[in-house]
Amino acid sequence: EVEVAQYTGFKYCVALNSCGSALYLMLLAAGVQPGDGVLTNAFTFVAVPSAIHHAGAKPVYVESTSGYTMDLTDLKSKIASSGAKFCMISHMRGKIADMDEVKRICDAEGVVLLEDCAHSIGVRFGNGTANCPHTGHHGVACGISSQSYKMLNSGEGGFFLTDDGPMAAKVAVYAGAYE
Numbered sequence: 001e002v003e004v005a006q007y008t009g010f011k012y013c014v015a016l017n018s019c020g021s022a023l024y025l026m027l028l029a030a031g032v033q034p035g036d037g038v039l040t041n042a043f044t045f046v047a048v049p050s051a052i053h054h055a056g057a058k059p060v061y062v063e064s065t066s067g068y069t070m071d072l073t074d075l076k077s078k079i080a081s082s083g084a085k086f087c088m089i090s091h092m093r094g095k096i097a098d099m100d101e102v103k104r105i106c107d108a109e110g111v112v113l114l115e116d117c118a119h120s121i122g123v124r125f126g127n128g129t130a131n132c133p134h135t136g137h138h139g140v141a142c143g144i145s146s147q148s149y150k151m152l153n154s155g156e157g158g159f160f161l162t163d164d165g166p167m168a169a170k171v172a173v174y175a176g177a178y179e
Contacts, residue, residue, distance in 0.1 A: 001159070008134045008144070010161040012168035016175055019118040019158030022143030023051035023088065026160055029170040030086060030112050030140065032057050037084030039111070041070050044090040048116055052088065060084050069097035072105060079109045090116040091135050099138040115142035118158070136161055 005013035016022050032038060034056030040048050043064040052059045060082045063074040070089055078084070087106055089097065106113040117136045126133070136142030141162035160171045 004144075004159050005161065008136065008161055010136070011163045012161065012165060014160040014168060014171045014175060016158045016160060018047075019116070019143045020047035020051055021175070022158040022160040022171075023047060023114075023116055024054050025171045025174045026114055026141050026143055027051060027055040027057065027086070027088070028174055029167045030114060032086055036086060037082045039075065039078055039082070039084045039087040041090045041092060043068055044092050044116070045118065047118070048088060048090050057086070068092060068095045070102065072098065072101055075102070075105055079105070079111060085110060086112045086114065088114045088116055089139070090118075092116075096135060099135075103138045113139040115139040117142045117144045117161075140164055141167055 001013040001015050004015075005011065014022075016025070027038065032055050036057040037060045038052045038055075038057045039060045039062050040052065041064055042061040049059040060078055062078050063071040065071050075087070079087075087102075089099075089102060091097075103113055105111075115136045115138065117134075136144070141160065141164065144159045144161065160168070162168050
């Protein structure tokens, strides 16, 4: 946990059995309630809508661009039409949307931004240099995967990452790992 937090530049890291678990617990720790809408990419892995359903919420699918990232025009439209107050953006296959703009849109509309970084550990936003942040820092928290096909491989596993201490504490307690 300490090494992953240091590598990615987050204050807190909670190791879990999968990124899917990290996404689910992230939704709970962020305050998602049963029936809430959660905006997410239409192009994503099944773990994302599964985590949303498991939390009792409803996925609100946002169209993707030809570059396989979230379509920001459709994001604005879906925020307006759905009233969703949470957005879990997926950096599917390491493809990163304009995260400065995603954050600006979400902040302007009071939408809590969460990031699925299962496919993007080691990817830096911006010009890709060591001075740029790793993916996951635009949202309040993110999840990464260490499943066997990922860049960080432990066979199975995942990590919840955040700079929010109370949120990290909730995830640790929800996971039952620190009783």
